Amino acid sequence: GAGVSQSPSNKVTEKGKDVELRCDPISGHTALYWYRQSLGQGLEFLIYFQGNSAPDKSGLPSDRFSAERTGGSVSTLTIQRTQQEDSAVYLCASSKQIGQATDTQYFGPGTRLTVL
Amino acid sequence: KQEVTQIPAALSVPEGENLVLNCSFTDSAIYNLQWFRQDPGKGLTSLLLIQSSQREQTSGRLNASLDKSSGRSTLYIAASQPGDSATYLCAVISGTYKYIFGTGTRLKVLA
Numbered sequence: 001g002a003g004v005s006q007s008p009s010n011k012v013t014e015k016g017k018d019v020e021l022r023c024d025p026i027s028g029h030t031a032l033y034w035y036r037q038s039l040g041q042g043l044e045f046l047i048y049f050q051g052n053s054a055p056d057k058s059g060l061p062s063d064r065f066s067a068e069r070t071g072g073s074v075s076t077l078t079i080q081r082t083q084q085e086d087s088a089v090y091l092c093a094s095s096k097q098i099g100q101a102t103d104t105q106y107f108g109p110g111t112r113l114t115v116l
Numbered sequence: 117k118q119e120v121t122q123i124p125a126a127l128s129v130p131e132g133e134n135l136v137l138n139c140s141f142t143d144s145a146i147y148n149l150q151w152f153r154q155d156p157g158k159g160l161t162s163l164l165l166i167q168s169s170q171r172e173q174t175s176g177r178l179n180a181s182l183d184k185s186s187g188r189s190t191l192y193i194a195a196s197q198p199g200d201s202a203t204y205l206c207a208v209i210s211g212t213y214k215y216i217f218g219t220g221t222r223l224k225v226l227a
Contacts, residue, residue, distance in 0.1 A: 004159070031213065042120070043205070043217040056214070091159060095213075104150065105215065107159035 002026065004108035006092050012114045013082055021077040021111045025094030032075050033095075033105060034059075034067060038088040046090075049075060082115045089113070118143045120208050122218035129196055130226050137191040137221045139206030144184045148209040151180050151191050153202040154220070160205065163191070196225045 005024045013019050025032050034046040046059040049069045060066070064082075069075040079086055089112050093105040119142045129135055139149075148167050152160040164173045164180040166189070172181040179192040193200060203222050207215040 033213070033215075035215075035217075040219075042219040043207075043215075045214055045216070048213055093160075104162055104165050106162070107152075109157070109159040112157075 004092055004094050004106050006108040006111050008111060009109065010112045012116065014116050015084060016081055018078065018080045019082055019113065021090050021113070023075045023077070023092030023108060025073065026106055028096065029094035030072065030097050031095045032069060033093045034077050035091045035093065036088045037091060037110070043091065084115045087113055087115045118208060118210050118216050120206060120216050120218040122206055122221050124221055125219070126222040128224045128226065131196060131198060133196050134192070134194050135196055137204050139189040139218055141187045141208045143210070144187050146184065146208050146210055149182055149189050150207045150209065152205045152207065154205060155202050198225045198227045200225050
């Protein structure tokens with residue numbers, strides 16, 4: 001079956017431009033997560049969706065970052081007025097539901113963002 | 117604040133060796149712990165998930181153990197192969213969804 005997909009796989013942009021990153025979760029997965037992996041650092045949690053609502057946005061680094069999810073499926077992470085420090089790999093994951101002991105998150109291949 | 121540390125940061129071994137990767141965490145109140153591998157330019161592949169009530173999990177040549185009281189987990193890889201070369205990430209699940217990752221161990225298995 002299809003896994004988590006992300007697009008684009010690579011994005012190069014100029015400082016100050018806005019970018020949109022897309023995530024298609026596994027069909028039927030109600031939970032969706034965004035992470036960021038910066039060079040030399042571990043993955044850091046950004047935001048989590050349960051259905052279309054985002055109960056936890058605590059990881060978003062600034063108000064330039066926002067995310068939405070529509071129809072309980074596709075999610076878009078938007079970064080406005082990009083800065084060079086936003087350069088990283090942005091990973092999306094989905095899971096069937098939260099609160100289950102055996103629930104696991106399935107990760108997409110990521111979008112590599114480079115801000116010049 | 118939960119912090120996850122992985123040692124060593126990098127490891128290079130000849131093919132066939134048994135090896136141990138270490139993961140330590142500062143807050144023992146965890147939900148689950150999971151080991152992943154990440155290949156260059158790829159996403160994360162789940163290897164083993166250990167629930168907080170479990171002590172270990174095994175899959176093929178991989179064995180992961182969990183000692184919550186001491187804040188440690190180890191991933192044991194038996195008879196390593198060049199195809200095992202990847203970055204191995206440990207993630208602690210606090211609460212029911214928030215994954216907190218270590219910075220990983222970059223493993224290279226030489227043929």
